[in-house]
Structures are given as structure tokens and as C-alpha cells.
Amino acid sequence: MAEITLDHIGHAYGPAKSRSDxxxxxxxxxxxxxxxxxxxGPSGCGKTTLLNIISGLLTPSEGRVLFDGQDVTxxxxxxxxxxxVFQFPVVYDTMTVAENLAFPLKNRGVARPVIAARVERIIAxxxxxxxxxxxxxxxxxxxxxxxxxxxxxxxxxxxxxxxDEPLTVIDPHLKWQLRSQLKTLHREFGHTMVYVTHDQxxxxxxxxxxVVMYEGEVVQVGTPQDLFExxxxxxxxxxxxxxxxxxxxxxxxxxxxxxxxxAVALPGRAVAAKGAVTALGVRPEFVVLGDDGLPFTVVRxxxxxxxxxxxxxxxxxxVAAILPEGAAVPAMPRASFRAEGINVYADDxxxxxxx
Amino acid sequence: xxxxxRPTARRIPLKWLVPTLYILFLMLPxxxxxxxxxxxxxxxxxxxxxxxxxxxxxxxxxILTNPAWYMGYVxxxxxxxxxxxxxxxxxxxxxYAFSRYRFMGDKHLFFWLLTNRMAPPAVFVLPxxxxxxxxxxxxxxxxxxxxxxxxxxxxxVWILEGFMSGVPKEIDxxxxxxxxxxxKFFVKIFMPLIASGIGVTAFFCFMFSWVEMLLAKNLxxxxxxxxxxxxxxxxxxxxxxxxxxxxxxxLTIIPGxxxxxxxxxxxxxxxxxxxx
Amino acid sequence: xxxxxxxxxxxxxxxxxxxxxxxxxxxxxTVVNYSLQESFIAGFWDWVGTRHYQDVLxxxxxxxxxxxxxxxxxxxxxxxxxxxxxxxxxxxxxxxWASLCLVLMALPLLIPWNVVGAIWNIFALPEIGLLGWGxxxxxxxxxxxxxxxxxxITVILMDVWHWTSLVVLLAYAGLQSIDEAYYxxxxxxxxxxxxxxxxxxxxxxxxxxxxAFLLRFIDSFMIYTEPFVLTGGGPGNATTFLSIDxxxxxxxxxxxxxxxxxxxxxxxxxxxxxxxxxxxxTKDKEGQA
Numbered sequence: 001m002a003e004i005t006l007d008h009i010g011h012a013y014g015p016a017k018s019r020s021d022x023x024x025x026x027x028x029x030x031x032x033x034x035x036x037x038x039x040x041g042p043s044g045c046g047k048t049t050l051l052n053i054i055s056g057l058l059t060p061s062e063g064r065v066l067f068d069g070q071d072v073t074x075x076x077x078x079x080x081x082x083x084x085v086f087q088f089p090v091v092y093d094t095m096t097v098a099e100n101l102a103f104p105l106k107n108r109g110v111a112r113p114v115i116a117a118r119v120e121r122i123i124a125x126x127x128x129x130x131x132x133x134x135x136x137x138x139x140x141x142x143x144x145x146x147x148x149x150x151x152x153x154x155x156x157x158x159x160x161x162x163x164d165e166p167l168t169v170i171d172p173h174l175k176w177q178l179r180s181q182l183k184t185l186h187r188e189f190g191h192t193m194v195y196v197t198h199d200q201x202x203x204x205x206x207x208x209x210x211v212v213m214y215e216g217e218v219v220q221v222g223t224p225q226d227l228f229e230x231x232x233x234x235x236x237x238x239x240x241x242x243x244x245x246x247x248x249x250x251x252x253x254x255x256x257x258x259x260x261x262x263a264v265a266l267p268g269r270a271v272a273a274k275g276a277v278t279a280l281g282v283r284p285e286f287v288v289l290g291d292d293g294l295p296f297t298v299v300r301x302x303x304x305x306x307x308x309x310x311x312x313x314x315x316x317x318x319v320a321a322i323l324p325e326g327a328a329v330p331a332m333p334r335a336s337f338r339a340e341g342i343n344v345y346a347d348d349x350x351x352x353x354x355x
Numbered sequence: 356x357x358x359x360x361r362p363t364a365r366r367i368p369l370k371w372l373v374p375t376l377y378i379l380f381l382m383l384p385x386x387x388x389x390x391x392x393x394x395x396x397x398x399x400x401x402x403x404x405x406x407x408x409x410x411x412x413x414x415x416x417x418i419l420t421n422p423a424w425y426m427g428y429v430x431x432x433x434x435x436x437x438x439x440x441x442x443x444x445x446x447x448x449x450x451y452a453f454s455r456y457r458f459m460g461d462k463h464l465f466f467w468l469l470t471n472r473m474a475p476p477a478v479f480v481l482p483x484x485x486x487x488x489x490x491x492x493x494x495x496x497x498x499x500x501x502x503x504x505x506x507x508x509x510x511x512v513w514i515l516e517g518f519m520s521g522v523p524k525e526i527d528x529x530x531x532x533x534x535x536x537x538x539k540f541f542v543k544i545f546m547p548l549i550a551s552g553i554g555v556t557a558f559f560c561f562m563f564s565w566v567e568m569l570l571a572k573n574l575x576x577x578x579x580x581x582x583x584x585x586x587x588x589x590x591x592x593x594x595x596x597x598x599x600x601x602x603x604x605x606l607t608i609i610p611g612x613x614x615x616x617x618x619x620x621x622x623x624x625x626x627x628x629x630x631x
Numbered sequence: 632x633x634x635x636x637x638x639x640x641x642x643x644x645x646x647x648x649x650x651x652x653x654x655x656x657x658x659x660x661t662v663v664n665y666s667l668q669e670s671f672i673a674g675f676w677d678w679v680g681t682r683h684y685q686d687v688l689x690x691x692x693x694x695x696x697x698x699x700x701x702x703x704x705x706x707x708x709x710x711x712x713x714x715x716x717x718x719x720x721x722x723x724x725x726x727x728w729a730s731l732c733l734v735l736m737a738l739p740l741l742i743p744w745n746v747v748g749a750i751w752n753i754f755a756l757p758e759i760g761l762l763g764w765g766x767x768x769x770x771x772x773x774x775x776x777x778x779x780x781x782x783x784i785t786v787i788l789m790d791v792w793h794w795t796s797l798v799v800l801l802a803y804a805g806l807q808s809i810d811e812a813y814y815x816x817x818x819x820x821x822x823x824x825x826x827x828x829x830x831x832x833x834x835x836x837x838x839x840x841x842x843a844f845l846l847r848f849i850d851s852f853m854i855y856t857e858p859f860v861l862t863g864g865g866p867g868n869a870t871t872f873l874s875i876d877x878x879x880x881x882x883x884x885x886x887x888x889x890x891x892x893x894x895x896x897x898x899x900x901x902x903x904x905x906x907x908x909x910x911x912x913t914k915d916k917e918g919q920a
Binding site for chain 2: 634635636637638639640641643644646647648650651653654655657658659661662665714717718721722723730732733734735736737738739740741742743744745746749750751753754758759760761762764792795796799855856878881887890902905906909
Binding site for chain 3: 055057076077078082083084086087088090092093094095103104107108148151152
């Protein structure tokens, strides 16, 4: 187990002349020992590049990677003492489940009785006792994924366990089960875990800290609550939540935002740099439909059971609102925003509003 | 994904030695054949020389201008193409049946087909001559093209079945629900899906028909004589014309080389997907 | 894939069945017919029952050819299979170099078999061939036309040259099917190079290697054209393998009955081996499912 320091790392696959040549733009973070981290973002956002840098498959073109203060930047994966669970289950087909789990220890010359005890414990933890002596090739995908996870956990000294979209090939009804088992294992063993995914549910339920990436850049690092309430970037707003955050282009005028001919009162004064494109970000959960506020034209109402999602427009901009259970859509609705849900953005980045 | 920069990079040259030496071993005899083909008969018989001292293309000119020679190539080409077309055409529906249906005796049939792929032609030469003579096909392209079906059809069924099993069955069912008849579905939807498989199969049929010479030689005398027969007959009638033989040999390598260049990315796959 | 029970599928198989049956069954029946009779004068046949079979099975000449055949097949298998696997393991995995390797390596497979014989004839000639001249220049006494050992070496080299690439292609195809993640996982697990081969590469290559082994066994067992062109079975009978012996008996000595009986015996032997392999492989496949 280790603390992972990403010391001003950045990566470009070719020669980097401008900022856009970087597959991974410079970042600096310290990930604490025993934490559960999720790297979340759409395909091509650089999350796999970052994972490969941590695992040692890729040497970053800039910066250093430290495990517990020790520079491992130029060490290959096998020297970094990490474990990895891949997108597709990787098991040694010709070995039994128990042999699969014993393999990493055997290769490291661990004494037989120690191996046996350790393997037995992990098999029990994973709930694979009945399959211990079956050939790994004959098992289902979710069991195989457990085996690959087990091969990492069997090593007591492992610095971190990395997960590269590990639930891709798992049946939907087993995904939830496997995810909660993973959470339990994390609590029990306290490994540092890094989980790469493009699925917000997976990231938000697994991780204590979610790292959201977009176009090669880390746009926000925070708890699931931070990401929901204060998206640091409009992308975070879009990407997390269903439906995503509404973004309304506005002109800032002190404590007032002007949208077309209408004015919206802000919680405080917001000042953006000159020439910046400014916008309001309001999650549908904070949009109130009633008799006050901005004229709202209803386009469509989706009834999803517990609540209704109302799609409409304000001054020509598409806006979604969530109505609580039982509430009816007013005939001539006007929309207002709850103050705690208003975020102000300048060039897509959140700016603080002075109270 | 880019290649990781690692200290192991220094070991790569050593690893390259194995395929490099192997390819060198493969190329040496071919180089020697090409070398001989550009020599005059006098130089060849005069003794050892690593490259042609009196470079000449006479042998090639002779082959390409003399119908007795170049018709050998034409004949070979005709029966090879005929055989490839027949093999792939009849193997397509059969492979589909094996990949999609269970029917009486299917496993035995499949095995029996494969055993024919493995039947030694030397066993069959004489009865083949009798068979095709009695059908009046002796010394025609058809005789060779049909005879080569013995080993090419099983091979074609085998490879195609592998490719077809990779296409989900749901596709067939959807097409039938959409009102496609079997032939229309097969030609319009299914065949395009396994186009690369058909290509690989055609390649293997072409290859095995092109290299087989025992049946081809014995089933023909004049009209459909393959290049192999021309080569052996020339060798015996005009004495020891190694230069001419070498040039003829070089020309037999070219069609294969061209075909293989086009399918280079699929050759390995053809075998990998076939099942036994 | 689950298959539907449908006996009408027979209609789809029918054309294949007819074409192959015409080529396989009719000639086979003819050969069986020959093997049970004696022909003294062309066109007149005498029924002799299994006498030809007894003669063949008892004859020294058949035993000698059979031993030569097994020796040859054994030698080329223990050279070609490991060599092919080694080359496939060392080959570049993808890119232009891999394509170039594949194209060059596949070349011998596409050369007509009589030309293969001719190429090695020219290459190995003691005075003007590169191999023959080279070996003699290095001080080896080499002449494949009159020394059995030289002839054997040449025939084996020729077969290795001709067919190892088939094993390479098959092994390469097997290796290609291994996802990169397996190698990464093995590294992380601290596996040695040998363990990677033993637990990842070999299991994934198993099926194609069995196919390679089987194809090489069968093809080498029926080898005819190449050694016939190269040595004509000589010097003496040194390189007279089964097929050459068979053709010598049938064409050279007009002993059709004997040749036919040899054909059948020889066909049954290959069939037995195929059947063993086939059973082994399908069993293994069912075991995995």
C-alpha cells in the first residue's frame, strides 16, 4: 500500500509543440494511501494514459511518479509492485482457481505454507471456495474477474490495485453485486485502489474521490457531492447527473445575470475576465417551475416514475427541470433557480461568487 | 497505445536474428534459381559463379514467345481459377449448413470430408485417370479442376465454417423476420459479412491447386498440359537446359507472390479461425 | 453457438457431397478392386482375395519403405514444429515488418511442388549449386546424387525449407489471438519468460499447433513430387518413401495389384492417425465448453 504522488506529470505521444499536442496535460496530485479513486471521463479523455503512467506501462514525457516518496517514473510495471484488473478477464486457462491465485506468490519465491494460507483466505474472501479446484477456463466472466482481482490482493505488499473498466463484460445484474463486493474488500484490506471508468454510477458508488477528465485534462477532483453541487467545469456538469446540468449563456452585470431580456439575481457579485464567455450552470434539481421567474416553454415531459423531467426552453435555450413526485406542470410555467444551485462559469470554468 | 520505453529495448536486435536468419535460409535457394535463370547454358555448365557474368534474358524471351512454354502457364491458370470458383461456390452453402444446423450424420460427414483433405493423391492417380477418361474429360481443364476439388472443397468448407461461426445467428433470424428468402439473405446479407473469409478461402484454394502437380500432370497430355508437365518434358527432350528450367521456375513463383501480397493480412487468420 | 436441428440442411451439403464423393469414393473403389485381383494381361483380371495384402505386409521392401517414411516424418516434425514456433515467437507482432516477414515466409508454400524439387536440385548440385559447392568448399564430402547421407540431408533441408513456414503461420495466428493484457498481467504477476510461454502462449497455441502437427504429419506421409524430382528416390532406394515406392510398383513394374494394396494399407494408416487426432481434439473442445 502506498501514497501515490503525481509530480507535475504530463504526456505527449509525439513531440509537443503546443498544449493541444498533449494526450495528458500537466497535473499535480497526491493520492493518499488506502484511498479509493476513480478516473472518470469519456473515451479519449486521457484516463487510460494516466492509468498507464501509474502502472508503468508508459513513461510520462514530463514530471515524476512517486510511490511513498520513492521515484518510480522509469520503473517497468513488474518493478512497481502494483496489481491490475483489466477490461477483459485475464486468467491462466490451464491452471485451477487456486493455482491462479498462487501464481504471483510462487513467481516471487514465497514459501509454500505461506502461499497456501494466503490463497485460502483470499478465495474465501472472494466467495470462490466451491470453485477453488476448478479450471479457471470453465468459469463465468464475473468469476474470472474475481480471480484477476484476487491475483492482486494475494500479494500483501501490493502498492496499489488498478482497475481498467473491469465491469465491461459483466452481466448487468452482476455488476452491482461485484461493485459492492469490491467496496467491502477495499474497506477490509485498505489497498490504494484506482478505478478507471466512463460510467458515472460506477465511479460515484466506488470512489471516495473522483477524478474527472476531459480532453486530456483533469477538470475536477472531488467527492461525489462536490461534483454534484459545485461542478468545477461545465463538462463535469454535463457528464455527471441525469439529465446533466443546464448551461445558459448570460451576460454578467454585478450581482445580476442577463439572459436575453430577462434578469436573474445571483447569490453575490460575479466578475469574469474581460472577453470571457460567461454562463450560468443550474442542475435540473434546482430549477423550480411555478408562477415567478423566467418564461418557460414546455417541449416535452418524461415521466420516469418517481419524478417528472420537464424539457423546455428559456429564451430559446434548452433547459431541463425535475418536478418532485405528484407535482403537476403549471399551465403557463415560469422558471426560477434556487440560490444554492446557481454556479457561474467563465470560459467553461467555475468562478466564485462573492457573497 | 505507444510502445513503452524500457531497458528491454536493447534486446530486440537479438530477437530479430531468428526470423532474419530463417528468411535468409528461405531466400538463398530462390536467389540461386534467379541467378541461374539469367545465365547462359555455357556459363552454367562452366562451373560455379555466385552471380551471372554474362547476364542474359534469353531464357525468359524463349518462354514468353514460345506457345509450347507459355501455354503451360495459361493452362495452369485456367484450371486453378476454375477450381477456385467451383470449390468456393459449393463450399459456401455446405459450410453454412455445418455452422448453423444439426442434422443426421453431420459430425461424421465433416470428418469424412476432412479425411479427403488428407488423402494422398499418389493413391488416386491411376483411378483418377480411368475415371476422367470414362467421363470423356481426360486432357481438359475440367478434369484437373474437378480432381483438385477432392482436397480443396473440404479445405474450403473447413475455413468458411470457421468464419461463419463468428457471425451471430441473430443476424440470420432478423433477416428472415424481415422477409428475406434464404438465397436472397445469403447473397445480399450473409456473404458480405464474411467477405474476408471468402477471400482467405479463395486464396487457399488457389494456392493448393497451383502447387499440386501430380494429378494435373497425369490428367492431361496436350490440350490442357500444365506448366509442370512442360518443364519435365523440356528437361528430357532438350537435354540439360538448366537456364530455361530456372527461368520457368522463377515464373511459377510470381503468381503466388502476387496473390500472397494481397492477402498478407489475412493468411494467418484463415487457419486461426478454422476449426477441426 | 446453439444449432438448430434441421435435416433439410442436407440439401445445402449435397453439392459438396456429390463432388467429393465422385472424386473420393469411385477411385477408392477402383483401387480396392485392383488390390483384390491380379492382372497378367491388360484387361484380364483374376480374383486373388487378400493375397496382395499379405504379400505387401510381409515384404521387406514395404517394411524398408515404411521405416524410411516414419524416420523422415519423425525427423521433419521434430525440426519443423519447434523451429516454426521459435520463428513465430521471435517475429515482429505487427506493422510493416510483420507483413514483410509473412509475405517472404509464405513464398515457399506457393511454389509448385515440382519446382520446389527443381530449385533444390539446382541449389544442391555439387559443382554449380550454392549449397553443394559451398559444402564441398568447406571441406565436406557432399554429393546427394551418390551418397545416401547427403541425399537424406538434402531432402530434409528441402522439406524444412518448404513447409516450416506453414507452422510459422499457424503459430503466428495463435499468438495473434492473445490479448496484450495477458502479457501485462504476467509481468505484474512476476512471471518469467518461460512461464509466459508455458502458461499463456502455449495454451493459446495448442489448437493451431495440433493442426500444424497433423497437417505436417499427413503431408510428409504422402510426400512424392519433391523428392521424386530431387533424387528420384535414390541413390539406390535411400530416399524411396512410401509414395515413391508405390508409383515405382504401379508404373515402373506394372504391378497394379500390389500397388493398390499398398495404397489401401497406407490410406488406412493415415486415416487412423487422423481419426485419433480428431477424437482427441473434439473431446478437448467439449471439455472446455
